[in-house]
Amino acid sequence: xxxxxxxxTLATMTHFVLRRLLLSIPILFGITLITFAIVxxxxxxxxxxxxxxxxxVSPDSIxxxxxxxxxxxxxxxxxxxxxxxxxxxxxGRSFVDQRPVLDKxxxxxxxxxxxxxxxxxxxxxxxxxxxxxxAMHPNTRTDHSITIITFIGYSIPTFWLALLCMLFFGVVLNxxxxxxxxxxxxxxxxxxxxxxxxxxHLILPVFISAFGGVASIxxxxxxxxxxxxxxxxxxxxxxxxxxxxxxxxxxxxRNAMLPILTILGLSLPGLIGGSFIFxxxxxxxxxxxxxxxxxxxxDYPTIMGIAVIxxxxxxxxxxLADLLYAWADPRIRL
Amino acid sequence: MKRIALFTVCLSxxxxxxCARKTAQDSxxxxxxxxxxxxxxxxxxxxxxxxxxxxxxxxxDSASHEVTGLVFNGLLRYDKDLNLEGELAERWDVSADxxxxxxxxxxxITFHDGQPLTAQDVQFTLETYLNPNVKTAYRSNYTSxxxxxxxxxxxxxxxxxxxxxxxxxxxxxxxxxxKHLLGGKDINTADDFNQHPIGxxxxxxxxxxxxxxxxxxxxxxxxxxxxxxxxLVYRVIPxxxxxxxxxxxxxxxxxxxxxxxxxxEGSQKAFLNRFNKYRYSSPQxxxxxxxxxxxxxxxxxxxxxxxxxxxxxxxxDSVLEGLGTIGTGPYTPTSWAYPADAKPLPYDPEAAKQLxxxxxxxxxxxxxxxxxxxxxxxxxxxxxGNLNREQTATIIQSQLKAIGMDVQIRIIxxxxxxxxxxxxxxxxxxxxxxxxxxxxxxxxxxxxxxxGEFEFNVVSYAxxxxxxxxxxxxxxxxxxxxxxxxxxxHQLIAADLxxxxxxxxxxxxxxxxxxxxxxxxxxxxxxxxIKWFVPKEFQKYPEQVQ
Numbered sequence: 001x002x003x004x005x006x007x008x009t010l011a012t013m014t015h016f017v018l019r020r021l022l023l024s025i026p027i028l029f030g031i032t033l034i035t036f037a038i039v040x041x042x043x044x045x046x047x048x049x050x051x052x053x054x055x056x057v058s059p060d061s062i063x064x065x066x067x068x069x070x071x072x073x074x075x076x077x078x079x080x081x082x083x084x085x086x087x088x089x090x091x092g093r094s095f096v097d098q099r100p101v102l103d104k105x106x107x108x109x110x111x112x113x114x115x116x117x118x119x120x121x122x123x124x125x126x127x128x129x130x131x132x133x134x135a136m137h138p139n140t141r142t143d144h145s146i147t148i149i150t151f152i153g154y155s156i157p158t159f160w161l162a163l164l165c166m167l168f169f170g171v172v173l174n175x176x177x178x179x180x181x182x183x184x185x186x187x188x189x190x191x192x193x194x195x196x197x198x199x200x201h202l203i204l205p206v207f208i209s210a211f212g213g214v215a216s217i218x219x220x221x222x223x224x225x226x227x228x229x230x231x232x233x234x235x236x237x238x239x240x241x242x243x244x245x246x247x248x249x250x251x252x253x254r255n256a257m258l259p260i261l262t263i264l265g266l267s268l269p270g271l272i273g274g275s276f277i278f279x280x281x282x283x284x285x286x287x288x289x290x291x292x293x294x295x296x297x298x299d300y301p302t303i304m305g306i307a308v309i310x311x312x313x314x315x316x317x318x319x320l321a322d323l324l325y326a327w328a329d330p331r332i333r334l
Numbered sequence: 335m336k337r338i339a340l341f342t343v344c345l346s347x348x349x350x351x352x353c354a355r356k357t358a359q360d361s362x363x364x365x366x367x368x369x370x371x372x373x374x375x376x377x378x379x380x381x382x383x384x385x386x387x388x389x390x391x392x393x394x395d396s397a398s399h400e401v402t403g404l405v406f407n408g409l410l411r412y413d414k415d416l417n418l419e420g421e422l423a424e425r426w427d428v429s430a431d432x433x434x435x436x437x438x439x440x441x442x443i444t445f446h447d448g449q450p451l452t453a454q455d456v457q458f459t460l461e462t463y464l465n466p467n468v469k470t471a472y473r474s475n476y477t478s479x480x481x482x483x484x485x486x487x488x489x490x491x492x493x494x495x496x497x498x499x500x501x502x503x504x505x506x507x508x509x510x511x512x513k514h515l516l517g518g519k520d521i522n523t524a525d526d527f528n529q530h531p532i533g534x535x536x537x538x539x540x541x542x543x544x545x546x547x548x549x550x551x552x553x554x555x556x557x558x559x560x561x562x563x564x565x566l567v568y569r570v571i572p573x574x575x576x577x578x579x580x581x582x583x584x585x586x587x588x589x590x591x592x593x594x595x596x597x598x599e600g601s602q603k604a605f606l607n608r609f610n611k612y613r614y615s616s617p618q619x620x621x622x623x624x625x626x627x628x629x630x631x632x633x634x635x636x637x638x639x640x641x642x643x644x645x646x647x648x649x650x651d652s653v654l655e656g657l658g659t660i661g662t663g664p665y666t667p668t669s670w671a672y673p674a675d676a677k678p679l680p681y682d683p684e685a686a687k688q689l690x691x692x693x694x695x696x697x698x699x700x701x702x703x704x705x706x707x708x709x710x711x712x713x714x715x716x717x718x719g720n721l722n723r724e725q726t727a728t729i730i731q732s733q734l735k736a737i738g739m740d741v742q743i744r745i746i747x748x749x750x751x752x753x754x755x756x757x758x759x760x761x762x763x764x765x766x767x768x769x770x771x772x773x774x775x776x777x778x779x780x781x782x783x784x785x786g787e788f789e790f791n792v793v794s795y796a797x798x799x800x801x802x803x804x805x806x807x808x809x810x811x812x813x814x815x816x817x818x819x820x821x822x823x824h825q826l827i828a829a830d831l832x833x834x835x836x837x838x839x840x841x842x843x844x845x846x847x848x849x850x851x852x853x854x855x856x857x858x859x860x861x862x863x864i865k866w867f868v869p870k871e872f873q874k875y876p877e878q879v880q
Contacts, residue, residue: 044749051394051471052752052788055778056771058474059788068469096395097386098469098522099529107544163575171582178583179576181546184378184567185875283571285545298749 013326017319024315031311032086032304033079039295039303040075046095046298047071069095082304091308092301094294101305104290111181112274112286115205120271122210123217128260130214131221132253138226146218154215162208162281169204177201179283205282209275220263224256231255258329265321269314361872362608362847369850369869373552376565376875377849377866380577380589384545384570389528390509391462391521394471401548401568404863405446406509406533409437409456409490410502412772414855414862416670417813418502422451422510422534423490428811432497435505439488443557445512446538453484458513460492462521469522475504497809499816503773510534536561536864545570562867563849565875581609587846587874593655596842609844614854615668616841618769619661620723621833622714622730623793625761630712635693637831641679642686643737644730650837653725657842661835663828664776668856670813671774671820676828678835686737703738711740712762715755717748723765726836730765757787764792765836774820777804780827795832848872 047065051057066072070081085092091101130150134143170178177183182197189197228234229252237247274288287306294302363369385398390406393399411421420426423437443451462468463476478501481493494501512532516524531539536558537550548568552561569586571577578595580586582605591600591611600611622644624631631637646660659667662676687697695705703710714730716723724745731741746755755761768779778784781804782796800823807819828835841858848868852859868874 042749043753044747045753048749048752053756053766053790054394054471055768055790056475057394057471058778059786060474060477061471062788064466064473065469065471068467093523097528098392099387099525104544163579166576166579171579174583177585178580179571180569183585184376184547184549184569280572281576283546283569283573283576285543285570289545289572 013323017323020319020322024312024319027315028308028311032083032308035307036079036082036300036304037075039298039300040078042298044298045071046300049297078300082301086308091305094302095299096294096297096302101301104302105287105305105309108274108285108287108290109272111284112272112288115202115209115284115286116271116274118202118206119209119213120267122206123213126210127214127217128221128257131218132225132249132256134218134222135225135229135256136248138222150215150218153211153213156212158208158212158275159277159281161211162204162278165204165208176203178204179281181285205278205284209278217260217263220259221256224259225252228252228256258325261324261328262321265317265319265324268317268320269310272313273310363850363869363872365847371562371851371865371867372870372873373560373562373867374564374870374876375848375868375873376567377563377846378567378569378585378587380571380580380586381568382570382572382574382577385542385548385568387528388531388539388542388548389511389521389524391459391468391470391472391511392528397568401539401550402509402531402533403535404537404550404566405531405535405539406511407443407451407535408506408508408510409439410506412506412857412861414853414857416668416772416856418506421506422456426502432499432809432811433494435492435494435501436485437490437505439490440557441488443534444555445515445534446532446553447512447515449512449514451510451512451534452487453490454487455510455513456490456508457482457484458517459508459511462511462516463508465521467520467522472504476508497811499808499811500773500775500777503771503775537566540565556864558864561864563863581844587849589844591842591844593657593842596657596844597655600844605844608847610847610852612843612845612852612854612859613657613840614858615659615666615838616858617666617668617772618767619666619838620726620765620767620836621661622726622836623764623766623833625759625763625792626794626796626832627759628712628762630710631763633693634831635689637834638679639686639689639693639737640734640739641831641834642681642689643683643739644733644834644836645681646678646834646836647681648733649726649729652729653722654837654839658837658839661838663824663835664780665774665820665824666770666838669770669772669774671817671824673821673824676824683733683737690737697738701738702740709740710738711742713742713744714763714765715744715746715751715761716765717751718745719748722839723767727765756792759792759794766792774816774823775804775808776820776823777808780804780823793832795827795830797826797830800826800830846874848874 046069047062051062051065070078082092093100094104130146134146137143166178169176177200181201186194186197229248234247234252237251238244272287274286274291276288276292278284279286279289290302291306294306381397381400383395383397385393385401386395387393387398388402388405390399390402393402407422409421409423410418410426413419422439422443424440426435426437428435437456439451439453439456445451460476460479460482463470463473464479466473478495478498479492480495482491484490492501492505510533515527515532529542536553536556538553540549540551542548547570550566552564554560569580571580574592574595577586577589578599581589596611596613599605600609622640624637626632650656650658650660660678662678665672690703695703695710698704698709714727716727727743727745731743734741756764779790780795780800781791782801784791785794803819803823803826807816807823810816810819843859845852849866850869851862851866853862855861
C-alpha cells in the first residue's frame with residue numbers, strides 16, 4: 001500500500017512536470033517575441049554605434065553591412081528568420097565579433113557561476129545563522145546590531161564599497177589584487193600559485209557582493225523563525241522536555257527554511273545573470289557585462305541568445321522552486 | 335541622514351590609514367644617466383574595452399585596431415612628423431597623371447608563420463576589402479580603384495579612375511593579410527584566424543583571454559629588428575578609476591588618464607616617483623555645429639556673434655581642466671594642413687551684441703534678444719554619456735544667455751541622436767566631435783554634395799570656393815601644393831563659421847618610469863614603440879624572457 005502511494009505520487013509529479021514544461025513553450029515564445037520587438041523598435045541600430053559619424057566609414061559601406069546582416073528587412077521577417085534558425089538550435093553569430101553567440105555566452109559563464117555561486121554560498125552561510133540568532137534573541141541589543149549591520153550592507157552602493165576596499169586592501173596594504181579574475185603572469189605560476197592567484201582575486205568580489213545580500217536572507221530567516229517558534233508543536237516539544245537547542249535548531253529551523261527554498265530556486269537565473277555594475281568595477285569577465293555591452297551595441301543575436309537562456313532558466317527556476325517546496329512540505333503536495 | 339553619517343565615519347576611518355601608509359616603492363632608472371638599450375620585460379597596458387575581432391578588415395572598434403596595428407603591417411605609414419614613409423613598401427611612385435600608383439615591396443618580409451609576404455598578399459587583401467560579401471566597414475575606401483595587379487612578387491600596382499591623393503592614406507592603412515591562410519575561405523567566419531591573427535608586424539599574437547587580456551610577444555624576425563619590450567599585455571579594465579588603482583597597485587604599467595587624474599592624483603609625489611606623464615595634442619576636436627537649413631542661423635553675423643560670445647578658453651580650462659587648446663577651424667594643430675598663424679576669434683560679448691544689432695536684432699526690456707517681435711531661441715543637442723559635451727553645453731547655454739539668447743539643451747542617447755535627429759537633419763545645433771585621419775582630405779565633411787542621410791556634412795554647409803578647393807586637393811599629390819590648398823580651406827571655413835570650433839583635447843598618458851626612449855612628437859608617442867626599452871637592472875618581469 002505504501003509503495004502504491006509513492007508510485008501514485010511519482011506519476012502525478014511526472015505529470016505535473018511535463019505539463020509545466022509544455023506550458024513553458026508558449027511563454028518562452030512570447031518572451032522572445034516581446035524582447036525581439038523591443039530591441040528592434042529601439043531607435044538606432046548596430047551600425048549607428050561605431051560606424052555612423054565615423055569619417056572613415058562611408059554610408060555605402062554601412063548600407064552594404066545592413067544588407068549583409070539582414071537589417072534592411074522588416075523586423076517581423078527578421079524574427080521569423082531568427083525563430084527558424086533557433087528551431088535548429090542555431091543562435092546565430094554576433095554582429096560585433098562574428099563569433100557564434102553560444103561561444104560568447106560559454107566564455108562568460110564560468111566566471112559568472114564561480115563568483116555568484118561562491119557569493120550565494122557565503123550569503124547563505126552567513127545569513128541563516130545570523131537570522132536564527134536574531135530570532136532566538138529578538139529585540140536584544142545583539143539583534144539590533146545585526147539588523148543595523150546587515151542593512152548597512154544592503155544600503156551601501158556596491159561600487160563605492162568596492163572602490164574603497166580596493167584602495168585599502170589593494171593600494172594601501174597591497175595585500176590583494178584589485179580587479180580581474182587572475183594576474184597577467186598567471187600562466188607562469190605553479191599549481192599552488194595559480195590557486196592562490198584565483199583565491200586572492202575572488203576575496204574582494206565575493207565578500208563585497210555577499211555583504212549586500214546578507215540582509216534580505218537573514219531577515220527572511222528571522223521572520224520565519226519567529227513565526228514558527230510561536231506554533232503549538234514547538235510549545236508541545238518544549239513542554240515534553242526536549243532540549244531547547246534541539247527544538248529550535250532541528251524542529252523549528254527545518255520548517256522556517258521552507259520559504260528559503262523558494263528563494264533558492266528563484267535565484268537560479270540570477271546566478272547566471274551576473275551584475276553589470278559589479279563586473280565593470282571588478283573587471284570581471286561575466287554575463288552582466290556581456291548583456292549590457294551587447295544591448296549598447298545593438299548586437300541583436302547576442303541580446304536574443306542571452307534573453308532565451310535567461311528565460312529558460314527563469315522558467316526552470318520557478319519549476320524547481322515548486323518542486324523543492326513540494327518535496328520539503330508534504331502539505332502542498334497535490 | 336544616518337546613512338550619510340555612517341559613510342563619513344567609514345571614510346574618515348579609512349583615509350588617515352590610506353595617507354599614513356606608503357605604497358611599495360619601485361626602483362626606477364635615474365634619468366640623468368644613459369642606459370644601454372635592452373631586450374626583455376613585459377609592459378601591461380590598461381584598456382577600457384575588449385577588442386571585438388582581431389581582423390583589421392572586419393573590426394570597427396578602436397580596441398581591435400590598436401592590437402592589430404602591432405600584429406599587421408601596411409604598405410606605408412606615417413612617421414613621427416606625420417609624413418608618409420614606406421613600411422612594407424620600400425618606395426612607391428605615382429604616375430604623372432596621378433592615376434597609377436606602384437608600390438615596390440621589401441624583399442625580406444615574412445609572416446609570423448615563416449611564409450614570405452609578397453605582392454600576391456597585397457592583391458588578396460585589396461580583393462578582400464572589395465568583396466561585397468565581406469562584412470567590412472571600409473569597403474568604399476577602395477571603390478574608386480579601377481584595377482589592381484601584382485606585377486611580380488614584389489611590385490604591386492593600382493589604377494584609379496580619377497587621380498585621388500587620399501588613396502595613399504587608405505592604401506597605407508590596409509593591413510596586409512596572408513593569402514596562404516585565408517585564400518578561398520569565408521573571412522567573416524574564419525574564426526581561427528580572426529581570433530588568432532597571423533601578420534607580419536613587430537608583435538606576434540600570443541593569447542587572448544576574452545574580456546580579460548590580450549598578450550603579444552616580440553617578433554624576433556621583424557624586418558626592422560626585434561622590438562625591445564618582449565611582451566605586451568592589454569588588460570581590459572572598464573572603469574577608469576579602477577585602472578588608476580591598478581596603476582598604483584603596480585598591476586598596470588601604462589594607461590590613458592582623464593584630465594582630473596592627470597592634474598590631481600597624477601600630480602602627487604608618490605605617483606610621479608613611479609610614473610611619467612605624457613601630454614600631446616590629438617587630432618580631434620569638439621564643435622558646436624549649426625543647422626544651416628534653419629533660417630535663424632543663415633546670417634553669418636549671428637554665427638560670428640555666438641563665436642564671440644562663447645569663452646572657449648573658459649571651456650578648455652573647466653571642461654578639459656586646461657589640458658587642451660582652442661579650436662580655430664577644421665584642422666587641428668598636429669595636422670600639416672594647419673595654418674601656423676591661425677587665430678581663434680577673441681572672447682568679446684560686447685562685440686557680439688554689436689554685431690547682432692547690426693544684423694537687425696533688438697533687445698527686449700528684459701534683455702532678451704528679439705527679431706521681428708520673436709525671441710531668439712534654439713536647442714542644442716548632444717549625446718548622453720559624454721560628460722565633457724554635457725558640461726560644454728551647459729556652459730555655452732549660460733554664455734549665450736549673457737547676449738540674450740535663449741538656449742535649451744537636450745541630451746539624447748547616441749544611437750537615437752543619430753537615427754532620429756542627425757541623420758534626418760532635425761536639429762537646431764549640435765555639440766559633437768570629429769576624430770580626423772592624417773590626410774587632410776575633408777571632402778566628406780565639408781563638400782556641399784555630402785548632405786544626404788548618413789552623410790557627414792550634417793550642417794549642410796555649402797561654399798563653392800571650398801567645394802572647388804576640396805576637389806583640387808584630392809587630385810593633387812604634391813604635398814606643398816596641398817598644404818596651400820588646405821590652409822585656404824581652413825581659413826574659409828573658419829570665416830564662414832558653420833561650426834564654432836570649440837576645443838582640441840590633449841592625449842594624456844601615464845607610463846611607468848622604467849620604460850625609456852619615449853619621445854612625444856606630432857604623431858604622439860607610439861610611433862617608435864619597438865625602440866622603447868627597460869634597462870636590464872630595472873626589468874620587472876625578468877623571469878618571463880625566453
